[in-house]
Structure formats: C-alpha cells, structure tokens
Amino acid sequence: MRDLTALRDAMRAFTDARDWARFHDPKSLILALVGEVGELAELFQWLPAEDARELAATEPLRTRVGEELADVLLYLVRLADVLDVDLGAAAAAKLLDAEDRFSSAEYQGRAPTKG
Amino acid sequence: MRDLTALRDAMRAFTDARDWARFHDPKSLILALVGEVGELAELFQWLPAEDARELAATEPLRTRVGEELADVLLYLVRLADVLDVDLGAAAAAKLLDAEDRFSSAEYQGRAPTKG
Amino acid sequence: MRDLTALRDAMRAFTDARDWARFHDPKSLILALVGEVGELAELFQWLPAEDARELAATEPLRTRVGEELADVLLYLVRLADVLDVDLGAAAAAKLLDAEDRFSSAEYQGRAPTKG
Amino acid sequence: MRDLTALRDAMRAFTDARDWARFHDPKSLILALVGEVGELAELFQWLPAEDARELAATEPLRTRVGEELADVLLYLVRLADVLDVDLGAAAAAKLLDAEDRFSSAEYQGRAPTKG
Numbered sequence: 001m002r003d004l005t006a007l008r009d010a011m012r013a014f015t016d017a018r019d020w021a022r023f024h025d026p027k028s029l030i031l032a033l034v035g036e037v038g039e040l041a042e043l044f045q046w047l048p049a050e051d052a053r054e055l056a057a058t059e060p061l062r063t064r065v066g067e068e069l070a071d072v073l074l075y076l077v078r079l080a081d082v083l084d085v086d087l088g089a090a091a092a093a094k095l096l097d098a099e100d101r102f103s104s105a106e107y108q109g110r111a112p113t114k115g
Numbered sequence: 116m117r118d119l120t121a122l123r124d125a126m127r128a129f130t131d132a133r134d135w136a137r138f139h140d141p142k143s144l145i146l147a148l149v150g151e152v153g154e155l156a157e158l159f160q161w162l163p164a165e166d167a168r169e170l171a172a173t174e175p176l177r178t179r180v181g182e183e184l185a186d187v188l189l190y191l192v193r194l195a196d197v198l199d200v201d202l203g204a205a206a207a208a209k210l211l212d213a214e215d216r217f218s219s220a221e222y223q224g225r226a227p228t229k230g
Numbered sequence: 231m232r233d234l235t236a237l238r239d240a241m242r243a244f245t246d247a248r249d250w251a252r253f254h255d256p257k258s259l260i261l262a263l264v265g266e267v268g269e270l271a272e273l274f275q276w277l278p279a280e281d282a283r284e285l286a287a288t289e290p291l292r293t294r295v296g297e298e299l300a301d302v303l304l305y306l307v308r309l310a311d312v313l314d315v316d317l318g319a320a321a322a323a324k325l326l327d328a329e330d331r332f333s334s335a336e337y338q339g340r341a342p343t344k345g
Numbered sequence: 346m347r348d349l350t351a352l353r354d355a356m357r358a359f360t361d362a363r364d365w366a367r368f369h370d371p372k373s374l375i376l377a378l379v380g381e382v383g384e385l386a387e388l389f390q391w392l393p394a395e396d397a398r399e400l401a402a403t404e405p406l407r408t409r410v411g412e413e414l415a416d417v418l419l420y421l422v423r424l425a426d427v428l429d430v431d432l433g434a435a436a437a438a439k440l441l442d443a444e445d446r447f448s449s450a451e452y453q454g455r456a457p458t459k460g
C-alpha cells in the first residue's frame with residue numbers, strides 16, 4: 001500500500017470501525033506519534049553508529065524496525081487526515097523548496113547547520 | 116507525489132546530488148526526525164486541545180503545519196530507504212495486525228491502554 | 231535526591247559499575263532520552279486534556295508517570311554530565327533570560343507563539 | 346540552582362507571574378518538552394557520533410547545548426510540579442530499581458536490549 005491516499009483511507013476506515021475518531025484530536029495524535037518515534041529510537045540507541053545500518057538488517061531487529069517505521073507513518077497519515085493536509089503534495093512542495101534553499105553546489109558534502 | 120516509492124526516489128536523488136548520504140546513518144536520521152516532530156509539537160503545544168483542529172485550519176498556521184508534516188514524512192521515507200524497508204508494505208502489514216489485535220467489538224469507543 | 235550534583239554522581243557511579251560509559255556518547259543518550267519521553271507521551275496520549283491531571287493522580291497511572299519522569303531526568307542528567315554542562319547553572323541562566331524576554335506585563339495570560 | 350525544589354519553585358513563580366498556569370495541562374507540557382528535545386536533537390543530528398562530545402565542547406555550540414538542556418529540564422520540572430510528583434524522590438527510586446534489575450556482574454559492558 002504505497003499510495004498515501006490509500007493509506008489515509010485505510011486508517012480512516014480502521015478508526016471509524018472502532019469509533020476512535022473521538023480520541024484523534026491533533027495534540028493526542030502528536031503524542032501518539034512521539035510514542036512511536038520513541039520506540040524507534042529505543043531500537044537504535046545503544047547500537048554503534050557505524051554498524052547500525054548493518055545490525056538493523058538482520059532479524060529479529062529488522063522486523064521490529066519495520067513495525068516501528070510503519071507505526072510512525074500510520075499516525076502521521078492519520079494526523080494529516082485530521083488536519084485536512086494533503087501529505088504527498090506537502091512533501092513535494094517541501095522538497096522543491098529544499099532544492100532551492102540548498103543548492104547542490106554550495107552544500108556539496110556539507111550538512112546545513114542548525115541552531 | 117502520493118506514491119511512497121516516488122517520494123523515496125526523489126529523496127534519494129536530492130541526497131545524492133548533495134553528497135549527503137554520508138550523513139544519513141540511521142541514528143542521525145532518527146535525530147533529524149525527532150527534530151521535525153519537535154517543530155510540529157511546538158506549533159500545537161499551547162493551543163486548547165478542543166480548538167486545535169480548527170485553529171490549525173487557518174493561515175498562517177495551516178501552511179506551517181503542512182511544512183512540518185512534510186518534513187517528518189521526508190525524513191521517515193529517507194530512513195526507511197537507508198534501512199531497506201518497504202514502508203508501504205510495512206504499514207499495510209501493521210494495519211492488518213492492528214485489525215486483528217483490536218477487534219472493533221471489544222474496542223468500540225475505547226482506547227487501548229498503554230503502560 | 232533533589233540535588234542535581236548528587237544525581238549526576240549517582241548516575242556516574244551506576245554507569246561506571248557496569249562499564250556502560252562506552253555506550254554514552256551524546257547522540258546515543260539523546261536517543262535514550264527520546265525513548266523515555268516517548269513512553270511518557272504514551273501514558274497521556276488518549277486521556278482527555280482537561281482530565282489528564284486528575285487521572286494521572288490515581289494509581290496505577292501515578293506510579294507509572296513518576297517512573298517515566300524519573301527516566302527522563304536520569305538520562306538528561308547523564309547527558310549533561312557527558313557534555314560537561316552544569317545543568318543547574320544552565321537552568322538558572324535560562325530562567326533569567328526568559329524573565330527578560332517575556333515581561334509579565336506583555337505576556338500576561340498570553341502564550342508566546344512559535345513558528 | 347542545583348536543587349530541584351528550588352527550580353520547581355522558581356518555575357512556579359515564573360508561571361504564576363504571567364498567568365500561564367492555564368496553559369500548563371500535562372499534554373501541553375509534554376508537547377513543549379518534545380519541542381525542546383527536538384531542538385537538542387537538531388544540534389547533534391549531523392555531527393559524527395565519535396566526535397560529537399568534543400565538538401559540543403567548543404563555542405558557539407557549547408552555549409546552545411546548555412540552553413537546550415536547560416529548557417528540557419525546566420519543562421520537566423514544571424510537568425512534575427503540575428502532576429504533583431517529587432522528581433528527586435522518583436529519580437532516586439528509579440535508580441535503586443535499576444541497580445537491582447541490572448546487576449553489575451550480568452550487565453558488565455553489555456547494554457540492556459530493548460524491543
């Protein structure tokens with residue numbers, strides 16, 4: 001299910017079948033998203049940075065990682081739906097904007113600094 | 116761009132054009148994801164819970180919310196790519212699993228408890 | 231143990247006794263902090279905003295909340311130690327700065343906006 | 346200000362002087378905490394893991410890191426106050442519990458696994 005609209009509709013049906021829309025105000029959904037990001041972080045926290053990718057490619061971690069990435073996506077899609085945001089369009093616009101702001105010449109091999 | 120595969124390819128091209136793959140180990144990308152989730156949280160933190168949805172539907176907040184949702188999605192898609200996880204398939208599998216675990220009869224109008 | 235220096239020393243001893251300092255680089259500790267904040271968020275995500283305080287005052291939630299708040303503090307204290315930051319001094323300085331930036335007259339009953 | 350009770354009282358006075366207690370329900374404060382953890386994460390996200398500690402010891406990053414650590418602590422202290430949790434006692438109890446669960450013999454140089 002690689003289409004964001006299909007995912008949105010599936011989450012909407014899942015929610016409605018359980019009468020869970022009552023719980024899905026934006027602040028609650030952001031907290032749920034934070035919970036899933038936290039579970040993802042816990043899977044990686046003590047792995048050596050340089051080996052993390054390879055370690056996460058082997059079971060049982062691989063399956064756990066897929067589950068947490070999925071949970072983050074599902075809550076994100078649901079949050080966008082509640083907020084009436086077209087997530088795919090927003091991502092495409094943001095990527096265009098990033099291409100403008102970070103020219104490949106100026107930022108070649110150099111991470112933008114924050115703070 | 117509602118197709119997750121297209122988004123993944125666009126992020127991959129964006130990254131490669133700037134030689135930024137060197138920064139994209141899993142732990143760094145999770146921290147970047149956390150940063151974007153934090154910016155999303157800041158937009159909502161002091162809004163009254165019951166009015167948050169409506170307040171986020173009006174400008175300039177509407178545009179800001181779309182941008183932060185997009186940023187979260189883009190880093191999530193990039194992280195899944197680095198980890199070689201098919202995000203759409205993982206989400207579909209997780210949703211099926213949730214449908215099993217939370218029967219609509221047993222969980223009607225009742226949120227699953229955590230902790 | 232209300233003294234931040236005592237907490238720092240206790241965490242340092244705990245860490246050293248297990249030879250865990252090798253895992254405690256800043257990025258790993260931030261991910262651990264994110265994991266604990268995520269667990270805290272999960273305890274509150276589906277509670278009605280207006281009842282959350284009261285609901286969290288009754289067991290078994292009260293104990294769980296105390297545990298997660300403690301976990302966040304312990305990792306924060308450990309992270310500050312690793313970064314050689316005097317957490318108490320930094321907090322006092324930040325509070326002074328906030329008192330300057332947000333005058334009680336101008337911000338009376340009005341939340342600072344973000345974004 | 347290394348005493349958690351003093352910090353709590355200072356945050357309480359700061360909040361009351363601005364009539365901001367109305368904004369400080371638990372879910373809002375957790376979102377504010379998430380926002381600050383996100384800003385902390387952004388400071389470290391693209392630093393090489395093995396150099397992060399040293400890079401964060403030099404200005405201007407050092408000051409920024411201290412500010413974000415302080416913000417996280419201040420919201421955490423405020424959240425604990427709103428929830429009537431004695432943060433220092435909770436941390437001491439959690440540390441005792443951890444000393445029990447993770448014996449220094451069994452966990453010598455070995456990180457506890459999550460997930």
